[in-house]
Amino acid sequence: MLEDVLYRVSYKLDGTPAAGDTYKRRRRALNAALEHAVAVGELPENPLQRIRRKRAGSNDVVDRRVLVNAVQARQLLTAVSYVGSWGRCRGRRLVAFYAVLYYAGLRPAEAVGLRLSDCHLPEKGWGTLTLRETRPVSGKQWTDSGERHDRRGLKAREASTDRPVPIPPVLVAILLGHLKEFGDAKEGRVFGNERGGVVGSSTYWRVWEEAREYGRPPGRVDSPLAGRPYDLRYACITRWLNAGVPIAEVARRVGNSPEVIHRRYNGCIDGHEEVANAQIARALEAEGDGSI
Template identity: 85%
Template sequence: MSEESETSAGRSRGFARPGYSFDVKLWKVTKTGRKSRPYRLRWVVAGRVHGGTFTTSALADSRRAELWQAMRRGEAFETESGLPESEVRAAAEVAEASAAEPSLRWFEFCRKYVAGRWRTSAAKTREGMADGLAAVALAMVMREDGAPENGCLRLAFRWGIVPANAGQEPPAELKSAYDCLTVADRPVTDLLDPEVFEDVMYRLGYRLDGKPAARETYKRRRRVLNTALEHAVITGELPENPLQKARNKQVGSSAVVDRRVLLNASQGRQLLTAVSYVGSWERSRGRRLVAFYAVLYYAGLRPAEAVGLRLSDCRLPETGWGTLTLRETRPVSGKQWTDSRERHDRRGLKAREASTDRPVPIPPVLVTILQEHLKRFGTAKEGRVFGNERGGVVGSSTYWRVWEEARGYALPPDRVESPLAGRPYDLRHACITRWLNAGVPIAEVARRVGNSPEVIHRRYHGCIDGHEEAANAKIAKALEEEGDTA
C-alpha cells in the first residue's frame, strides 16, 4: 500500500489473548471514486485488511480518530472483525440485551417514527411518509389463509399511522385489516432477511395491480424508507441500514416531459373556450375556471399556486404586461394529513423559504382574461382570485372533471383518447416549452416557473424545436470560415 499509515506495534504491554492482536496499522482516509459513499478508511490487524466507506470526510476522519485512540490506549484488536476490544465487548452487550427483549414490530415502529416527525412536516410530506411506509407494510405482514387484501391493508395502515387516531377504534370496514397489521406484522429486524427485503423492494416499485409504479413514486417511497431505516439504526432497532446495500433499481417512466402532451396555440385557445361550455350557465362551473387554466397556460403556474393566488398578488394594468407575485400554495393533501383538518394545506412556494415570493410577468392576453374573470365573479374568500360557487377553495377533483369534459368538447375523438393535454398540469408544460422555443434563456424560464435550471434542462430538453438546425448552421459557418483561412 502506498498510503501513509500509523502502527501500534511495539506499544503493547504483554501478549494478546487468542483471536486478538496488537499488530495494527491504520491508513489515512482515501477516496473511493463513488458518489454514494466516496470516502474509505482501511486498517490492518495481524495482516488482515479491514475497512469501511463513509458519506462524508468528517465521518471517515471521526472513525479514524476513534481507532487511533484505541491504539494509543494499548487496546488489542480482534483479528476477525478488526474492531478494538472495547467495541467488541460493547457490541456483545447490545446483542445480549437485544436477545433478552423482543424486537419492536414494524407497525409500532412506524407509529412512533411518524409521530416524532408529524409536527415539523408538511401535509404532503406526512402523506408521502404514510404511502411509502404502507407499501413496505405489505411485505412486513405474515400472510395466512383469509388475510385481508392488500388494498384494505394499505388503507388500514394509512388510517392507523395518523397520531390523532392512536387509541381509537378503526372504522368497521378496516377493522380486520387493522387487526392483521397489529398482530401479524413482522419484527423490524426481519428487514435483514434477504427474502423479506426483496419483497420490500418489490413493493416500493410496483402498484397494487402489479404494474410498475411511476419513477417519481418509486424514488419518493425509497427516500421515505431510507430515512425510516436510518432512524431505526440510530435508535438501535437495526445494526445497519439494509437499503444501503440495495441497488437503486430504475422502474416506471422517466422524468422527461412527453412531447405528445403538449398543446399548440390553436389547441390551447380551443380548450380554454371549451371550458366555458362545461356545466349549466346558472352555476358557471366551467366559466369560473377559464382564467384558472389560463394562468397555467400563459404564466406556467402550478395548479396549487393558482388555487392560492390572491387579488393582492396581481398587478393588472389597463395596457401592457402585468405581474403575478406568488407567495402561497394550497396543495391538496386530505383532512387526515393537515393540522387545520381541511383538504388543502397552506404552504409557501415549492423549494423556497416560507417568506420568499416569486414575481411572474404575464402577457396582455392573460391580463385581459383575469380582468374579465374578476369583473364577472369577483374574489373568493380570503381575497383569492379563484373559488367555487360558495367562495371556497377550488378542489382538485373539480378542476380535473371540468378539464376532462372540456377535452371532449374541443378535441376530435382520436385526440381525446391520446395523451394530448390529458392533465391540467400539461398546460404548465406547454407554457414552459413555448418559452424555451421562443429563445428565453433556461435560467429565466427556471426563475419564472420556480424550478432550477438543471430541472428545466433535464425535463424539457426533448421538447425544444429548432435547436439542432441552429447548431448545424453555426457549425457550417465555422467550417466555412476555416476554409477561407486555409
C-alpha cells in the same frame, strides 16, 4: 423486507416503472418515517442507510404528444366555458384558472392558492403574479388545520420566499374579466368554487375532462394531447424555451432548477439541431471549405 419495500416503491400500481423523481420522493418519505422510528425508539438504527441501491437514470421527460399549440389552447379554454349549466357557471369559473397554467406556467396547486393581493393587473401591458403558497390536496387527517387542502410554501423553496412571474397582457385581460364577473373568493383567493371555497382537484379534473370532449375532434379525445390540466404548464414552458428564453430564466419563473428544465424538456425544443448545424457550417467555412 426493506429491499422488497424499495422494489415496490419504484413501481406504479399498474406495474409500470415509476418516474425517477417519483421514486426519489417516495424514498425520502420512507427515510423520514424510519428516522422517526429511530427517534422514538422503535428501531435501533435506520436500515435504509445501509442500502445503496443503484437506479437507472430518470426517464421522466415530457411527452411531446401532450403539448398543445396556441390555437388548441384557445379552443380548450373556450370549451371549458361551456361545461355545466349557465346558472352554476361551473366551467366559466375555471377558464382563468386553466389560463394561468398555460400562460404563466403555474402548477395547479399554486393557482389554487393564488390571492388577489399577489396580483398586479394593470389595464395595459404586462402584469405580475407573486406566488407565495401552494394548496395541495392532503386530506383532513394529514393537515394541522384540519382542512382538506394543506397550506405549504412554494415547492423546493424556503417557506418565507416568493416567486414573481411576469404575465402577458392576454392573461392580464383574462384575470381582470374573471374578477369582474366572479370577484375574489374567501381569504382573498382569485379562484373559488360556487361557495367561495377552495377549488378541489377533483373539480378541475372533471371540468377539464368534459371540456376536452367539447374542444377536441372526436378522434382526438382519447389521445394524450392535453390529457391533464398539468399538461398546460408543460406547453407553457416549452413555448418559452422555443421562443429563446434562457433556461435559467424559465427555471426561475416556473420554480424548477435549470437542470430539471434541461433534462425534462430537451426533446421538446425545436430548431436546436438546425442551429447547431449552422454553427458548425460557419466554423467549417472559416477554416476553409471543410474538405479533407
